[in-house]
Every structure is written in structure tokens, then in C-alpha cells.
Amino acid sequence: MDFYERLSKYYDDIFQTKEKAITFIEDVISSKGGKLLDLAAGTGAEAVALAKKGYEVTAVDLSPLMVEKMQEKATLHNVTLKAFESDMCQLDDALLSNQDGIYCIGNSFVHLPHTEAMRNCLNSVYHLLKRGGSFIVQIVNYDRIFKHQITKLPVIKNEAKGLLFERFYTFNKEDISFQMKLTVGNADDEAAIYEQETRLMPLLKDEFMSIIRQSLFQQAEFYGTFDGEGLTHDSPALIAVMRKN
16 A cells, blocks of 8 residues: 555545635635536545535546545535546546636645646646636645745644644755655554655746746736735745636
8 A cells, every 4th residue: 555545544534624725716616506626636525515515516636545535425425526536637628628617726736747737737727617717726835935944844633543644845956855754553552654755846926927827827816825815925825716718
């Protein structure tokens, strides 16, 4: 079992549903109850929440175990959710066309290998949207990370489940090495430790804007939180909202 398969087992015990993200998505999407597509959806917490609100939601993730978790969650909450395994940038136009909104939250976008892949992904999403539809991308605010040379993100603890999730950054010349460490076990037990290192493309705001301008979207609105606050160098997140004209 690789790290991401292991992580899928504990995902919902580590990460809480992003309630403010759900409200933000609803505020951005003009068509209430319309079609939504969740990219790199994890276990589908936000997708299921939006389906419960009456949206027609499709969710994709590269991990088959994450997709299985989504389907289980949809059944548990008695909602209709289309969930399947897919790369977030290799999407079936015929199957997923005419979306009112598409979103990719949780820093997944910077896992793409280079700026060309990011631009191609934006163009792919553009074709899936209805005219007037929106694409929401949320990543870590790397302007803040570099400004303050942050090398460690806040530790996530779930003492009831005996879980500790730690995340570290190592700055390279052209990218960032992102290390994850999952500790499973209570104080009375011998803990099991699982680790993974992956490469990230740390997008600064100006770099992201340059990629957007080279894409079919061309323009974007930027926010620093899901509360709708403006983006600054010290905002915790970078949220870009792009619209299909």
C-alpha cells in the first residue's frame, strides 16, 4: 500500500470539510442547483455537501481508493454523486461538458509538473464550462511562503484517532519538495510512521496571472481567503476565480 492509499484510509479523520469553501463556491456560481465538477476531490466532502444542496455534482480523483470513499459517502448521505477515477487535466469533453462551475481546491493545482501543463489544464476546463461559468482554483499563497521562508505547515492532530499529520517544505532552485509524515498510533501503542515526498510547482500570484493570460480565460479575480478577503502577500491562500466569457 503506497502513501496515498494509506492516507485515503485516514483522510476524513485528518481533513475537515471546507465549509467556507462550499459557501464561496455557491456565491461564485450563478446557477443555483446547476452542474458542478470537483477536480482532485479527495474523499468528496465538499462534493457531497454541494450535492445535498441540490447541485448536480461530478467528482474526480486520480486515486481509485479516494473515488471509492466518495461513492461510500454519497450512499451514506443518500445523495446522487457521479464519481470516477481521472486525471484532473485529462477530462472527457463529451461526458463533462456544459458545467456551470468547476473547482479545484486543497492545493492540488500545483502538483501539475510545469507551467505548460497548467495552461493546458486551464484550457481543458474552459471548454467544459458553459458560457458565464466559473473555474475556482485554491492553492497555498506561495508569495507568503517565500516571503517568510516558511518550511513547516501547521501540524494536524486527531488525538481521538491517534493521528498526527506533518508537512514540510524544502526550497529547491526551480520548485519545492513537499514532505508529508503521517503518524498512526496512540501514546500507549507503538506508532506507525508513513512518509512521502513530492515535487510542487510553487505558483506566485504574478506567475499564475501570466499563465491565465496565456490561456483561454485571460482574466481572473484573486482572493486571499474563502471569506472573500482580498489577496495580499500575507494571505494564507491564493484563490483565483476565472470566468468563461
